[in-house]
Amino acid sequence: MTHLSLRGLTKLYPGADKPAIDNLNIEVESGSLVALLGPSGCGKTTTMKMIAGLLKPSGGDILFDDTSILQIPPEKRGAVMVFQNYLLFPYMTVAQNVGYGLKMRKTDQATIDRRVDEMLELVKLPGMGARKPKELSGGQQQRIALARALIVNPNLLLLDEPLSNLDAHLRFEMRDLIREIQKSMGITTIFVTHDQEEAAVLADRIALILNGTLQQYDTPMALYHQPTSREIAQFFGGVNFLQGRQDGGVFTCDLGQFDVPRANGPGDGVLTIRPEDITIAEADGPNTVSGTVASHIYVGTHSRLKVRVGEAMFDVIADASAIQTYGDGQPIRLAFPPQKLWVLPPGGTE
């Protein structure tokens, strides 16, 4: 189990006018799984390749258990990457692919054979050793790629969008398998993804990176419910924003006053509430507003409503039966539970 520290990690590609990754600082606890989350091109894979040693940082340091590994060549770091497109060696059998790392370490063949069998059991593909990669499905290939990485007992497991080439059903299966194996083996794991749900389900902590800069590094729940900026809140899906001013436990805006859970100092702010946290109220009361339904969509498990309150438009996720009561133009009363409200500093883009 390895503790990973990224200290001021920066990568500026030759000819680029801004760094692909800029002054990244992250501490990854031993045995934990951290997701590097962000849209395509934000610097996630660059970060991972620097950790693996496949790219040289322009600045900063990478430490395994408080020891810099920048001078250690990639093949000796024990940071094994699993790529998005599996990259199984097509001319080798599954068993040869899985045993590759041990063979490179000149491990005796009997041990390799035994460990390969163990790994195939672990990824739930026993007896597949004699097959060629082209005879496997995408999901099976990804499992073999995982087994190939795990067989060398890596210090650090680096997973680069390992689920993005799989269809929905396989993605869920593989996601569970990764989590199960990671927990049972206790390998410190970095997981790159652009899918916030995947990151939230898998990771102990998420490092959200936008435009090469770390925005927030926290638990999935904190990122979802207590984002530190409007951009972060928006990255995790539809959020309702209200400009206003907070003073103590009260937030005042055009729609009135709302009780908020944390008593920040007085100042301008942006009140946020997620669509699924808004409830439909039967009567007026604290933290309620009245409006009319602008549109509604039935999506099976729930209904999506757009509700106009004064000049503001709110996205609301209600239970599926709400669609029968609240048609377009119907009056509706919304309640904002205080414990679900979160006040952001002012600013940010709409």
Add this chain to the structure above:
Amino acid sequence: MDWEKIRIPLMLAPTMLIITVLFFGSLGYGLLQSFGYNPAIGTTEMSLEAYRSVLFSAEVAPVFWPGLWLSLWVAFASTFISAAIAIGVALLLRRTFVGKKLAVFFFQLNLPIPHLVIAVGMLMLFSQSGLVSRILGEMGIVTSPRDFPPLTQDAYGIGIILAYLWKEVAFFGIIVLAILQSLGEDYESVAQSLGANRWQRFRTVTLPLIMPGLMSASIIVFAFTFGTYEVPRILGVQHPKMLPVLALDFFLNPDLNARAEGMALSMIIAVIVFALVFVYMWITARTVRKA
């Protein structure tokens, strides 16, 4: 009738006809001549006499066998060394560096130059009376042309091999470079992160991945260097002669009776090339499987 199904075969038919008539026609006629069938001089009875003469007679066998070994040596050495140099250069050219485009341009520059020109160039540069020898003479490093090592028109075919290297390294290189660029470096990165050092990565990843393309190119180069005439004619010696030169000598002999031996030699060249290509493919495929 479903015209759609026969449309492509019909469109290919004229080309296939030309190939069939020219290739199999000439091969068939050559085979008949090697069996002694030559109506032009009134011989229509067929036998294996020309083959016996080439392989065992006191007149032809002493020039055939040394010629065969020389041809095999030149073809193997040219193919293997060209491929090895080309892989090394392609691995360097794949990297990003200042002046890469210029380097790639120079590397491929001699591709369109005919083998004949390369052979003459070799002679002018590296023969004992060539430019390099003269410059070294002017500098006092060699005192006479005889002191300069015989790099052309030598019994070991060094000049011929050098001429082929000059030309075929670029041919191999362009193929290997294209394969490497299309593959990218991810496979090697995986191997590296799994603990493979530089040599292990080359042996277990790069080489097996480029091998199919390399194998095809090797077959072409081997067949060409084994069977071509002009370079060994210019850069070779009177004895031993490479088989294609020998075959043409027989073919051009004013005595039309010698033509059967020339054709027998040509057929032997063809059979050897086919056999060696088959063995080469088998060995390479086996090596790739074992890697």
